[in-house]
Amino acid sequence: MPTGVAIHDVRDQLFDAAERVLLRDGPSALTSRAVTTEAGVAKGVLHRHFADFDAFLAELVLDRVARLDDRITTLRGSAGTGTVADNLTHALTDLFRPVAVSIVSLVTSRDELRARLRRTRPTGIPFLTDTAIGIASYLTAERGLGRIAADADVDTLAPTLVGAVHMLAADRQGTQPEAGAVHRVVTAVIAGVERAPRRQ
The missing domain is CATH 1.10.10.60 (Homeodomain-like)
Structure with a gap:
């Protein structure tokens, strides 16, 4: 070098x-x-x-998770525009790219890597947990705008959405889940809490 x-x-x-x-x-x-x-x-x-290979892998995971920030910021910025279902569909389809799904597989398949990540991230699985937090913040914003029911449990809805879309994305051999399939999941999950847009 x-x-x-x-x-x-x-x-x-x-x-x-x-x-x-x-x-x-x-x-x-x-x-x-x-x-x-x-x-x-x-x-x-x-x-x-890097101290060892697992230290390298931990830094790889954290680097790739940090790249979520821009996408989550874009999602939060969409609050009050379009429809909640369409905004979530677009964001979740974009977030669950093959590399993100592969990072989740990497973390769940290596005990030492998980143990190392637990030192700074004691709960959850990187990427999935971060995505759920971002989705919850978006839903909270939409709830404040009256586009999600005032009593909606966003802290349950968000991981439900993330888990369901992850199931769609897993084992797809390098392809993202189809937007139509993601939209069906999203509309099913938020069916009871999405409110019609307010008339101007």
Whole structure:
């Protein structure tokens, strides 16, 4: 590796390589050798920047989860526009891209990785939990606008939506769930709480 290359660039290179291996070959194929080979760097590069492979994987997961922020911000910004069902459908279809589903599979398949993540994130599964929190904040905004029933339990609705859409997305071999299927799930889950848009 050339001297003077910023650590952030190396991290991104390794993370991107890990993502490609994960998407192509699944969690069981993700090894330090597979990552460095995919990245085209020497085997020791990964261990110069991370304490061990599980530390690398934990940072990969947290980096990919951090990328949710923009999508969740966009969803919250849509409160009061369009319909609640359409806004949720668009967001959930976009959020459950193959890499996100693969990250969930990675976390659930590696005990040491889960244990390491628990040090800073004691509950839930990264990505799924973060998505549910974001969905709940959006539903709270819509409830404040009267587009969701005042007594709606958004803290139950949000993980229900996330879990149901995750079931649609799991094992799809690199494809996102179809928007129509997501919309059917969304409308079923929020059927009792969505309110008609107020007339201007």
